[in-house]
Amino acid sequence: MRKKPASKPYLRTYRLQPENQETPIHFLQADTVNHPLFYRRNHFSYPSLSYSNYWLSINGFVAKPVLLSIQDLLQLPSKKGQVVLECAGNKRSLFHPKVFGEQWEKGAISQGVWKGVPLRILLEAAGVKKGAKEVVVEGYDYEKKTDLDEVHTYTRSLPIEKAFHPDTIIAYEYNHQPIPFKHGYPLRLIVPQWYAMASVKWIKQITVIDDHYAGPFQSVDYMYYPHKETNKVAFPVTHINVNSTIQKPLNMDILNTGTHVVRGIAWTGKGVITKVEISFDRGQTWLMAQKELARTGYGWVSWLYEWKAEKKGEYTIMSRAVDSYGRIQPAAPFWNRKGYGYNAIDQIEVKVE
Amino acid sequence: MRKKPASKPYLRTYRLQPENQETPIHFLQADTVNHPLFYRRNHFSYPSLSYSNYWLSINGFVAKPVLLSIQDLLQLPSKKGQVVLECAGNKRSLFHPKVFGEQWEKGAISQGVWKGVPLRILLEAAGVKKGAKEVVVEGYDYEKKTDLDEVHTYTRSLPIEKAFHPDTIIAYEYNHQPIPFKHGYPLRLIVPQWYAMASVKWIKQITVIDDHYAGPFQSVDYMYYPHKETNKVAFPVTHINVNSTIQKPLNMDILNTGTHVVRGIAWTGKGVITKVEISFDRGQTWLMAQKELARTGYGWVSWLYEWKAEKKGEYTIMSRAVDSYGRIQPAAPFWNRKGYGYNAIDQIEVKVE
Numbered sequence: 001m002r003k004k005p006a007s008k009p010y011l012r013t014y015r016l017q018p019e020n021q022e023t024p025i026h027f028l029q030a031d032t033v034n035h036p037l038f039y040r041r042n043h044f045s046y047p048s049l050s051y052s053n054y055w056l057s058i059n060g061f062v063a064k065p066v067l068l069s070i071q072d073l074l075q076l077p078s079k080k081g082q083v084v085l086e087c088a089g090n091k092r093s094l095f096h097p098k099v100f101g102e103q104w105e106k107g108a109i110s111q112g113v114w115k116g117v118p119l120r121i122l123l124e125a126a127g128v129k130k131g132a133k134e135v136v137v138e139g140y141d142y143e144k145k146t147d148l149d150e151v152h153t154y155t156r157s158l159p160i161e162k163a164f165h166p167d168t169i170i171a172y173e174y175n176h177q178p179i180p181f182k183h184g185y186p187l188r189l190i191v192p193q194w195y196a197m198a199s200v201k202w203i204k205q206i207t208v209i210d211d212h213y214a215g216p217f218q219s220v221d222y223m224y225y226p227h228k229e230t231n232k233v234a235f236p237v238t239h240i241n242v243n244s245t246i247q248k249p250l251n252m253d254i255l256n257t258g259t260h261v262v263r264g265i266a267w268t269g270k271g272v273i274t275k276v277e278i279s280f281d282r283g284q285t286w287l288m289a290q291k292e293l294a295r296t297g298y299g300w301v302s303w304l305y306e307w308k309a310e311k312k313g314e315y316t317i318m319s320r321a322v323d324s325y326g327r328i329q330p331a332a333p334f335w336n337r338k339g340y341g342y343n344a345i346d347q348i349e350v351k352v353e
Numbered sequence: 354m355r356k357k358p359a360s361k362p363y364l365r366t367y368r369l370q371p372e373n374q375e376t377p378i379h380f381l382q383a384d385t386v387n388h389p390l391f392y393r394r395n396h397f398s399y400p401s402l403s404y405s406n407y408w409l410s411i412n413g414f415v416a417k418p419v420l421l422s423i424q425d426l427l428q429l430p431s432k433k434g435q436v437v438l439e440c441a442g443n444k445r446s447l448f449h450p451k452v453f454g455e456q457w458e459k460g461a462i463s464q465g466v467w468k469g470v471p472l473r474i475l476l477e478a479a480g481v482k483k484g485a486k487e488v489v490v491e492g493y494d495y496e497k498k499t500d501l502d503e504v505h506t507y508t509r510s511l512p513i514e515k516a517f518h519p520d521t522i523i524a525y526e527y528n529h530q531p532i533p534f535k536h537g538y539p540l541r542l543i544v545p546q547w548y549a550m551a552s553v554k555w556i557k558q559i560t561v562i563d564d565h566y567a568g569p570f571q572s573v574d575y576m577y578y579p580h581k582e583t584n585k586v587a588f589p590v591t592h593i594n595v596n597s598t599i600q601k602p603l604n605m606d607i608l609n610t611g612t613h614v615v616r617g618i619a620w621t622g623k624g625v626i627t628k629v630e631i632s633f634d635r636g637q638t639w640l641m642a643q644k645e646l647a648r649t650g651y652g653w654v655s656w657l658y659e660w661k662a663e664k665k666g667e668y669t670i671m672s673r674a675v676d677s678y679g680r681i682q683p684a685a686p687f688w689n690r691k692g693y694g695y696n697a698i699d700q701i702e703v704k705v706e
Binding site: 007008009011014016019101102350 | 358360361362363364365366367368369370372374377379380393399451452453454455456500534535603604605606607667702703704706
């Protein structure tokens with residue numbers, strides 16, 4: 001007898017140049033996403049780096065610029081913890097009217113354990129001058145943007161307070177291994193609780209400024225534009241919205257009558273998840289889901305609900321998360337032209353037969 | 354300098370038990386789908402087969418039942434050719450109202466070179482009796498269906514004329530190699546021009562009958578049910594509908610002004626593709642696409658259109674194929690409750706900036 005072959009999930013491909021592929025979030029049970037299934041989101045081609053001559057520079061509005069090797073960094077105090085990284089465009093495909101850009105479904109999100117040196121330690125070593133406003137982090141990846149005629153590196157700034165937050169780190173390990181190249185090797189900024197555009201990969205240099213940085217990845221992209229035709233009242237994408245995703249059953253599944261476990265994840269960028277609820281009547285009544293795995297650090301919560309599906313028919317199942325800041329998933333998403341921050345109540349349809 | 358890592362497309366995962374994964378059709382340029390990217394569609398778990406004791410039996414309404422080893426089959430005259438296999442549920446996710454079942458996008462389709470013994474040679478060897486109506490082909494895969502309380506093998510019948518068609522083969526090779534296990538090793542029925550539910554994998558036996566076979570995979574599933582609530586006027590799924598898919602650009606892509614190649618495939622289950630047209634004005638006017646690769650055998654046609662996108666703005670791009678039977682893709686799909694045979698004009702939206 002031949003052994004039955006294993007079946008495994010794969011990343012979902014959106015684009016290869018630059019590489020954009022999604023985590024098969026509906027097929028993961030574990031609390032950590034191993035790196036082959038970690039979603040890949042790039043603005044540009046992968047950069048070429050020289051590792052034999054890699055130095056991290058902290059410069060700009062500081063008393064004494066610092067140049068560190070990876071070995072230097074490894075000697076410094078470190079922090080380690082579970083962090084959810086979610087692309088600001090996660091669930092973009094669900095907006096109506098539809099918006100242009102990568103049509104991410106629900107898997108532009110992953111979590112895992114990141115380890116690195118708190119950015120504040122490096123900033124303190126360089127001596128940030130009084131009046132510093134932002135910390136600019138530049139990646140090695142660069143190219144021409146489709147909407148601008150110049151070449152740009154992928155660069156973003158953090159407000160000085162966020163840069164000094166003790167959990168904002170210059171990471172060198174993911175899941176107890178050096179960071180995989182596609183996720184930022186050798187060094188990646190990790191900004192917990194913000195959408196992942198803030199977590200700059202392949203760090204080239206860190207520059208303190210006494211001004212506001214207005215590069216395209218925070219003045220053109222990663223801005224919420226509430227109107228289709230004008231840029232008025234635009235504002236920047238920062239914290240992750242409170243959110244949840246049903247992993248099982250799958251949308252449009254056909255099930256037997258009997259007990260089914262409805263399972264999923266919930267996460268937030270402010271405080272912690274306090275409650276996840278399920279509805280079988282389009283949101284008229286809500287039932288409490290159980291926690292399956294407690295959150296650690298800035299990770300997500302796994303939840304489940306044992307559903308006795310006794311009656312044949314079609315069902316809508318919804319999930320809704322609440323966080324400790326009192327934020328709750330809305331019935332309708334906040335539509336914005338570039339499709340960021342989708343966090344409407346999650347919803348699937350199933351048929352019991 | 355480190356070499357930039359390659360990026361490759363993967364199958365898209367819908368389910369692991371049974372395994373249903375889709376070909377990343379938008380990321381393929383080649384005329385043949387290599388087996389790691391060949392879509393996988395199963396009703397049941399993969400079967401366990403004994404290869405050391407594998408015999409193909411042709412029995413039933415015949416003069417003399419025949420039992421053949423694989424070695425016996427390899428001695429017989431063979432046929433080889435390019436064949437499109439398309440799941441009847443390909444593009445199911447595009448129906449509105451939505452239908453239950455696997456939400457295939459546009460990649461439950463593949464093509465490659467199949468080689469095997471014409472079924473008619475085996476039928477002639479067994480001596481089909483006068484009055485034979487159908488040939489039943491049973492696979493080794495079996496399980497309980499969600500909607501029926503019995504265990505069934507995956508079994509379907511062919512009308513006697515289709516079974517005797519010289520291009521209906523008992524295949525033992527795919528792309529010049531033994532058939533990959535997940536695609537039916539050691540023997541798979543290949544029925545060109547029919548949706549792929551007809552091409553039974555892991556053949557266990559072939560039985561000639563003088564009656565109509567009414568197993569669940571041709572009386573419950575793989576029937577077109579035009580009405581949501583009744584089974585009236587249902588009719589079986591057989592030939593592939595005339596169809597086309599735009600592979601490039603991707604839906605909701607953002608492009609530069611300039612020349613872009615619109616590229617895709619077109620195929621049919623009756624005759625050959627005679628024309629592929631493109632529209633940029635929602636179907637008011639149609640422009641002729643060029644053939645990129647000519648079809649061979651029962652393969653698809655690759656086509657392209659050089660599009661000069663000079664003006665910024667949002668565009669709808671449509672593709673429409675016509676076959677030698679005068680069949681043409683309709684503006685609206687033929688809605689049916691189980692979501693088979695979707696073949697409406699293909700359509701994507703892009704933004705030029």
